[in-house]
Amino acid sequence: MKSLFDSEYRALVIGASGSIGQAFVHAVQADPHCLHVESVSRSNSSGFDLLESASVAAQAAASAGLGPYHLIVDATGALTIEGVVPEKSLAAVRPDIFVKAFQINAIGPLMVLRDFAPLLAPGPSIYAKLSARVGSIADNRKGGWYGYRASKAALNMFLQTAAIELQRKQPELRVVALQPGTVRSSLSQPFVAGVAQLLDPAESVAGMLTALRGLPARHGAQFVDYQGQEIPW
Numbered sequence: 001m002k003s004l005f006d007s008e009y010r011a012l013v014i015g016a017s018g019s020i021g022q023a024f025v026h027a028v029q030a031d032p033h034c035l036h037v038e039s040v041s042r043s044n045s046s047g048f049d050l051l052e053s054a055s056v057a058a059q060a061a062a063s064a065g066l067g068p069y070h071l072i073v074d075a076t077g078a079l080t081i082e083g084v085v086p087e088k089s090l091a092a093v094r095p096d097i098f099v100k101a102f103q104i105n106a107i108g109p110l111m112v113l114r115d116f117a118p119l120l121a122p123g124p125s126i127y128a129k130l131s132a133r134v135g136s137i138a139d140n141r142k143g144g145w146y147g148y149r150a151s152k153a154a155l156n157m158f159l160q161t162a163a164i165e166l167q168r169k170q171p172e173l174r175v176v177a178l179q180p181g182t183v184r185s186s187l188s189q190p191f192v193a194g195v196a197q198l199l200d201p202a203e204s205v206a207g208m209l210t211a212l213r214g215l216p217a218r219h220g221a222q223f224v225d226y227q228g229q230e231i232p233w
Helices: 019-029 053-066 095-119 146-166 201-214
Strands: 009-014 034-040 071-074 125-130 173-179 222-225
Touching (some): 009 019, 009 095, 019 034, 071 095, 095 146, 125 146
Parallel strands (some): 009 034, 009 071, 125 173
């Protein structure tokens, strides 16, 4: 893999215990330009809980000493909520599941962004968050999946809004919503029937890192897939 940056850098991966998060950690560790990779997850970080804003702030404070970071990846998220799969119809909509989906896929990541963005290094840097193609309003052709679609669309709006604010002080910062493709994992297993291209986590991450390297600094957030193709909001 060609190095993500042209000089030495530090990286931080949040949600590092998931299939894609682990693959990000391994890929960046293999980059000789990377001086350090900080891994954050519920399993390897004391008290970190995406749904508890105090624990997110505490983890950011604990991670600050090994920064600043030129690359921060938030690989958190959930598709199945409390055993409930995405809805196929309006009749299946449950407000309690909606609330949890927004907490995990939008509000929690926004708190992560709020507390970890100050750890970004000045100059060229990247804040990347796993999103989903189904969060694109313009690309919605099949319907269904109300809670997941809406929570990812909300996430994308949060990223766009934060990018505008953060880039006022850090114009070389790239804030990116990433579509990883359909990746072979426990999260995607119930939904892979009929998928034309099922990716290994390492393959998806290699594509996303290549896409990130090729992105120019640009006003606002960017929404791209693992092949580097731009996705409409």
